[in-house]
Amino acid sequence: MRGHIKKRSTWQFVVDLGPQPLQHCPACRKRYWADHGRLRACPKCHGALGDRIERRQEFHTGYQSKREAEDALAKVLGALASGLHVEPSKQLVVDFLRNEWLPAIRPTIRPTTLSSYETHVERHIIPRIGSLQLQQVTGAQINLLYARLLSEPDDRGRLLSPSTVRRVHATLHRALKDAVRWSKIPRNPVDAADPPRALGFDREMKVWTAKDLKTFLGAERESDLYPLWLTFATTGMRRGEVLGLAWEDLDLEAGHLSVKKTRIMNGYATMLSTPKTKKGRRLIALDPATTAALKKLRARQIRDHLRRGASWDESQPVFASAEGEPYHPERVSKLFAQGARKAGLPIIRLHDLRHTYATLALVSGVHPKVVSERLGHANIGITLDCYSHCLPTLSEEAAARVAALVVPD
Secondary structure (H helix, E strand, O other): OEEEEEEOOOEEEEEEEEEEEEEEOOOOOOEEEHHHOOOOOOOOOOOOOEEEEEEEEEEEEEEOOHHHHHHHHHHHHHHHHHOOOOOOOOOEHHHHHHHHHHHHHHHHOOHHHHHHHHHHHHHHHHHHHOOOEHHHOOHHHHHHHHHHHHHOOOOOOOOOOHHHHHHHHHHHHHHHHHHHHOOOOOOOHHHHOOOOOOOOOOOOOOOOOHHHHHHHHHHOOOOOOHHHHHHHHHHOOOHHHHHOOEHHHEEOOOOEEEEOOEEEEEOOEEEEEOOOOOOOOEEEEOOHHHHHHHHHHHHHHHHHHHHOOOOOOOOOEOOEOOOOOEOOHHHHHHHHHHHHHHOOOOOOOOHHHHHHHHHHHHHOOOOHHHHHHHHOOOOHHHHHHHOHHHHHHHHHHHHHHHHHHHOOO
């Protein structure tokens, strides 16, 4: 790679980048240099891209002296030699995020993750910093973005919570990390920004006492939904994990189930997916009462299938309507709230049954490692952070037990 300096109205230099891979769209004749990452389709018309090699030059102008131009040329040649060169560009943040980044990552991520990224980009990032040039974005501007997200209502008139802003931060960090990999920018400015401090749960965690949970299960004992509520209460599983269970995932003779799938929402539609983490795919032991309730449910479902003239197979969902259709997650949450209200109990979210299970397990002396594995947390630290309110009770019990062993009568 070579460069030369020349004088026009000001000093300038030209760098010969040599033969470069080029992607071009035969349909709209748009050209895309491929050094920022291979595009799968034309961002403009979504047509298939062709490939070829072309010679490429880069022009730098506006230097007041020959010495300034020589120094700048030396820096560019050094960056080229080390593979750290980033071509000057006036591309806007909105163009990069909407026309390049989202189309490029769409086939590589889950639909729900893509939906979350699109929401963050279109609703929170582009309206505030979309008009900035990508190469000019700074950590200070990103900090200002976070401050505005916390203090200014969004297009729905809502202020974002710190945890939501941290998720926007994660999306922007991922996008600009890819921009660095694709040689769009030399470094990620999000690394120089400070997202809001994590404050634990933005919404206060509400749990039932053991008596409350027993009351609820007693009130629902004759309900067709009793096996569903009992599974939530005795396993601490997430809503999507419970609703993603098929009979082939259960071994009722051995008394355990396998979490292999989860029912997720994309908009209001639902689909089966796999757990996000390795720890999410796990084996959960069942207690005798839950096992017995599930056996009765299975026998009833087989009878209903045969009565309708439908064939039975083990891929049927465990928790389904009378017609055999899996329950919608939002429907289950509403039914839970109705059951709690009918039982005269404090209203909590369905997800709070998971918190209730974890709290009761820790307070009753179950080792945190066991609780963490049953909940499917990535590590025990997450469990202890989430349920630190249980630790004082455990600490007091530990103090009393050790003292009983060593203090003379």
